[in-house]
Amino acid sequence: MRNINEDTITQAVLAAMDQCRDARLRTVMTSLVQHLHSFAREVKLTEAEWFQAIQFLTAVGHITDDVRQEFILLSDVLGLSTLVTAQNNVKPTGCTEATVFGPFFVENAPDYPLGADISNGARGEPCFVSGRVTGIDGQPLAGVLMDVWQSDEDGFYDVQKPPTTDQPHTHRARGRIRTDAQGGYHFRSILAQPYPIPHDGPVGKMLDALGRHPWRPAHLHFMLSAPGHERLITHVFRDQDRYLDSDAVFGVRSTLISDWVRHEAGTAPDGTALDRPYYTLNYDFVLNPAKREA
CATH class of the missing domain: 2.60.130.10 (Aromatic compound dioxygenase)
Structure with a gap:
């Protein structure tokens, strides 16, 4: 897994899941990784945009509690x-x-x-x-x-x-x-x-x-x-x-x-x-x- 680049990263992540014993979990995660990586490539996601997305999801988590479920929203x-x-x-x-x-x-x-x-x-x-x-x-x-x-x-x-x-x-x-x-x-x-x-x-x-x-x-x-x-x-x-x-x-x-x-x-x-x-x-x-x- 050395010298990974933007062309090889997706297959490297998928290969890392080879030992997953839960077939359904492996199916879901394989598709999720493929779509996420395709999305990032399609929109040419920048580091600043990805960090902003992480901040957004962090804020969604922080406001969620027993009364308010921001992730459902x-x-x-x-x-x-x-x-x-x-x-x-x-x-x-x-x-x-x-x-x-x-x-x-x-x-x-x-x-x-x-x-x-x-x-x-x-x-x-x-x-x-x-x-x-x-x-x-x-x-x-x-x-x-x-x-x-x-x-x-x-x-x-x-x-x-x-x-x-x-x-x-x-x-x-x-x-x-x-x-x-x-x-x-x-x-x-x-x-x-x-x-x-x-x-x-x-x-x-x-x-x-x-x-x-x-x-x-x-x-x-x-x-x-x-x-x-x-x-x-x-x-x-x-x-x-x-x-x-x-x-x-x-x-x-x-x-x-x-x-x-x-x-x-x-x-x-x-x-x-x-x-x-x-x-x-x-x-x-x-x-x-x-x-x-x-």
Whole structure:
């Protein structure tokens, strides 16, 4: 491995991996090295540019913590998250499409009974969400665990805002429910609003340098888990949103766009009397059967 130059370095790196016992790891790393080296040659990468890239990635790592996942944001805005999601979630026609996970999911969110208000004090106009979950054969799926999470009307998720006297709860506009015997679900939350992804860090600076905006169209996040079926991670987007065709993370699918219906003040779907307008959303999910082991 002496006297390596720009023409021989790629093969030298690949040869250094000859003893790798993990076939998949070797396949992935071989392709990664080849593409990285080809990229550097194609753009004639300078030392100053490469050092700037290292500084950028270092900054992404420094700002990442238990609340903020800047690497997921970076993957999202480069379209890599959507690409990986799309190629790993090919489903039969009729199944609900998957889309990006996003950086604000929280494990072990509070469990709520059907019909509960999962907003838990989050700011926003009242919204009542309902629908059914079925298999691709149309049969209702009972007991499906549904994780739901969303931002408040200010564009922030609960994990982005510390508890306050007015909003002491850690979990807001987030929760888990289960479908009933007929596959039905319903809960109360708040109206989804468009919001910018966190753009005060290195990813935001990159977007600004590229002339891109950080906005996402209004949406609700869902993760559905049911025995015998593939887990579904998806959003439901609010129709007529101005950012549907320019989502900063490329997550929109036409089949995931639905109408939030506005209602004047009156009796809400859960029987409560509301003195202000409210919204309803009805959306049905269709899950794909899990692949059987060979």
